[in-house]
Amino acid sequence: MAAPQGPVCEIRLLCLHRYQPGVRKGGAAPAAIEWLGKRGKAVKKLRFIPAERAHAIARKLQGMPGCSVSVL
16 A cells, blocks of 8 residues: 655644625735634634545635635
8 A cells, every 4th residue: 555655634724715895816815814613613713623624614615705715
């Protein structure tokens, strides 16, 4: 079996960038940044969540108007 080549991190951070209505996302600074927790709700502090769950929440939130999602 092949071993992973680089470091593998099983926990991630999930970030939601919100933009002003009518502003193009390319090169614009986000108006607000929200960190999301395990349940997909905004939290005040950075929260690590399992990578599988983070990607599932990101897929659910992608395509919302005026925002973009990052999994760090």
